[in-house]
Amino acid sequence: MKRWNLAVCLLIFIAPVVGFAESQERKGQRLFAGCLKKVDDKATLKAGVFICKGDRDPEPFGGNGRACGDCHVPGDNFGLSAERIATLPRDHPFFFRGLDEDQNLLRAHGLVHVTVPGRIDEFRQTPKLVHLQSTCDKKGRCDSLGLNGDRVTNLCVFTFEAIRNHMAKSVNRVAGQDFRVPTKKECKWLVAYMVSDLVADQDERNEKNR
Numbered sequence: 001m002k003r004w005n006l007a008v009c010l011l012i013f014i015a016p017v018v019g020f021a022e023s024q025e026r027k028g029q030r031l032f033a034g035c036l037k038k039v040d041d042k043a044t045l046k047a048g049v050f051i052c053k054g055d056r057d058p059e060p061f062g063g064n065g066r067a068c069g070d071c072h073v074p075g076d077n078f079g080l081s082a083e084r085i086a087t088l089p090r091d092h093p094f095f096f097r098g099l100d101e102d103q104n105l106l107r108a109h110g111l112v113h114v115t116v117p118g119r120i121d122e123f124r125q126t127p128k129l130v131h132l133q134s135t136c137d138k139k140g141r142c143d144s145l146g147l148n149g150d151r152v153t154n155l156c157v158f159t160f161e162a163i164r165n166h167m168a169k170s171v172n173r174v175a176g177q178d179f180r181v182p183t184k185k186e187c188k189w190l191v192a193y194m195v196s197d198l199v200a201d202q203d204e205r206n207e208k209n210r
């Protein structure tokens with residue numbers, strides 16, 4: 001077989017397999033970043049915050065305008081530093097005023113109101129996510145989650161709680177009204193993204209090793 005013939009055959013067989021594995025992570029990345037189309041990788045890497053190719057979803061998961069990636073930013077190992085917060089414009093979704101945040105704590109210390117009904121009601125900083133690949137398996141079952149390790153350990157369930165907690169339109173936090181519950185597929189994609197190299201490789205320790 002001619003060499004180019006072989007190359008074409010290989011492409012036809014291998015591309016769908018690789019492409020499929022990639023697309024789950026990429027779909028998750030788009031949801032995480034709140035982009036309607038794709039994430040602009042180059043611009044995102046340069047800016048340290050997510051930049052979309054095309055429009056941004058004005059209401060990720062039918063909520064208040066915040067996306068996961070507004071708090072978990074790529075340039076801060078998917079956490080959010082005080083220095084970064086100081087650069088955010090006043091009308092940035094991070095400062096959404098319709099929830100029970102303390103705007104001073106939010107702006108000065110990055111302390112976000114974390115609520116889990118009947119269990120947790122406190123202000124916590126946004127943790128990095130680059131370690132999830134090593135503390136969770138591919139299905140999103142994790143050793144522990146939350147700054148105090150006191151949250152559900154299933155990444156998909158955690159994702160639902162994150163949307164309800166941080167992305168709702170009002171403090172009532174009613175599903176179907178203040179936000180939309182992610183579908184099974186969407187949860188799978190978000191989990192695939194969070195445990196993927198796309199997130200793990202933002203780790204500054206890897207950066208130094210390059």
Ligand code: HEC
Pocket residue numbers: 032066067068069070071072094112114124125126127128129144145146147148151155158159162163166167190
């Ligand atoms: C307003 C900011 C904000 C938004 C938006 C947000 N998060 Fe978070 N995230 C936090 C804070 C604060 C914590 C710490 C929670 C705790 O300790 O209980 C956290 C914790 C986490 C953790 C646990 C990390 C660990 O190591 O324990 C994961 C996973 C996570 N968020 C995923 C998401 C996903 C997925 C979304 C979008 C659906 C999202 N977050 C949206 C602020 C945010």
